[in-house]
Amino acid sequence: MKFLTKISVQKSWIIVCFFNFLIASLMGLLMRFYYLFPVKHINYSFLLHAHSHVAMLGWTYLMIYVLIVHFFIPKHKSSKPIYNQLFWLTEFSVVGMMISFSVQGYALFSIVFSTLHILLSYVFCGLVWRDCCKGKRTDKKLLLGAILFMILSTVGVWSLGPIIGMVGKHGILYQIAIQFFLHFQFNGWFLLAVLALFLKQFKNEIDKEQFKVFFILLIVSTIVTVAFPVSWYVKNNLISIVNAVGIVLQLIAFVYFYKMLKAQISWFKASLSATAKMVYSLAICSLFLKIIVQLLLLIPDIASSSHQIRGFVIGFIHLTTLGIITGFLFGILFQNKLLSANSSLVRSGVKCFIVGYIFTEIILFLQGGLFYFNIGLLPFYYESIFAASAFIVLGLILIIISELRIKKIRAD
Template sequence: MNSQKTWIICCIFNFLIASLMGLLLRFLYLFPLNSINYNFLLHAHSHVAMLGWVYLIIYVLIVHFFIPKEKRKKPIYNQLFWVSEFSVIGMMIAFPIQGYALFSIIFSTLHILVSYIFCWLVWKDCSKEKSSQKLLLTAVLFMFFSTFGVWCLGPALSIQGKHSAFYQIAIQFFLHFQFNGWFIIAVLALFLKQFKKPFDKKYFNRFLYLLIVSIFLTFAFPVSWYISNAFLKWINCIGVILQMTAFVSFYKMLKPQIYSFKENLNLTVKMAYGLALSSLFLKVTFQLLVLFPNLAEASHQIRNFIIGFIHLTTLGIITGFLFGILIQNKLLSNQSYWLRLGIIFFFLGYLMTEVLLFLQGGFLYFNKGIFSKYYESIFGTSIFIAAGLLLILMSVIKTKKQESIN
């Protein structure tokens, strides 16, 4: 239990560092500092958020929920966690200093190699019977598959250069299958694990297979940014429709258990799951909207839309589900006033920054320029995210100390 609490503290610490880096990125729009390379810091922010928070907290929860008690005690799980954390700390230091260069690449590569060992362990130790397990193993396969994009970066760089379609598509390959395949399916597997009764197999299988196919087909959308071909737009269109159909089946699968499930949840957990599911609905809706050519063009050309969509996925869907699961299972103590306040601060910061990002994106889309006090507003609202994470971290550390004394 103590090692698990320590793991969670490390994950939230990483998340706090990533949020402070994000806050500094927004500060640089107000007060540029020549000593800080914006792009290097941006790489650090994204890697620490993805690999230090999302990957590692999913790791912790997979070990907790899916690995049988006698197997999770094996030293390898603890060793893998700390090697992964070591690689995150390395990226945390190397990226702001040198960007993509020798040391940051070494630490990134180390993280990928360790994730392969984790994939193998989960596949070996996890039961393959229940719906949530099937979903988890699908997520793990997507994690492995997504890394093919990373291994293509070296050849793409040496053969065609950094600005080539090959290089950019390799990056999008990794990001698309990492977010839509590994991260989102993994948190959905963890969410389904919280339900006590089995699901209707017909709806589950329809959801799973349609979702898998839609993930492959919607990869056509980022590819279409670099290769002009009408066929790609039609492939994406089919993928988006299949994705919507998949989540209709997901809702029908959950519907018989929703009310009994909600009865046992406290207000904080309901808020976290509500935010996650609302964000998921918005994500599917936005992907439907970008089927319109003008919006499709704007979605990858207007930076505010890009950041808003990424944060919708990472902070809204993924982190919403993760916080809900952590609090529901008392891995984060809901009895703590500071934790509840931290969660409220975090979600307020998320909602306010999303409104500002999409509002500013709308202004740019309609050629209205930057609205008054935008940079000051988004910096100010981002403070809520960092402050919320600081309060959550302090609460977890305090709870761990009290448990140690008792």
């Protein structure tokens, strides 16, 4: 009975995460709509802040929270009230950010809720460290690395106050601090966490020597590639060289990632449903494309202009968040039947989501390319990006409806 209660609680958590994802996507769709029909009473900048925080902390962070508790925390510990209480307190902070950022942007209440989220994330890291990060399994080592990167990333946030006091919001230190936080959140905490969860799905322990090389290279490359966003504000050849070394090390790391899993790939694929295969393929392809994009950034002219072209920046962020991270999260959910792959609504929702994601990426990078070559605006750009984004929203709505139906049937 306790086990069933635990599953029921985590199912509720999953639905809440999807609602957060839907709200973030609706905010994104509203921003697309804004370019077609500007709305007087909507502050685009405020909405952008709300969208990014809810997507990053309400969807990605909380879904990783759910899956870490499910897969890494022993049942007798994960059933303790602290994990449930912490989840809902964290969701409270997300809702607070959702409202406050939309209404006032960066101001008193949004800062309070953001700070609360960081403090709660420290509590979560402490619980995970205490309850599961013992032992020599490779997935646990990867999770430990993810937690350390999460804590490291917040140094960027805590440094904002002193920086504003010394040089204000318009200095390069302020921008570097923000990029420091984002880099280690996305490329450190989120990416390593989903890879740890992914490795947890393999029954047999992988080759420890190959993992050791992969792990060291990935950690080092993640640390040194923070040089790339720093290079946007500090022009120095040494910084560019450090970033180039990091990108090459990352490429070698994922070559080892493939080598250490190669022997188990056939078994792994055979164990998956068609839907799980589809979303895992999305994640792997997006990871491959991310590596290619970063290799292209070794070309100085592309590197120097990439962050100035909005299509490239948003396209790359979505490649990481919607493609890689969400792709792996979806795959793990379907593989373990935490989402029902048998539901036609869910399958239709996933297909809509993937179609929307692929077309938004194509449009964003194509538009970025046109701006790079000074060609101008893609015909019907705003209309097409709005339509593609609507598919993402529709996909999430279908998934949520299906999961709510299934939850109701089980409750009856």
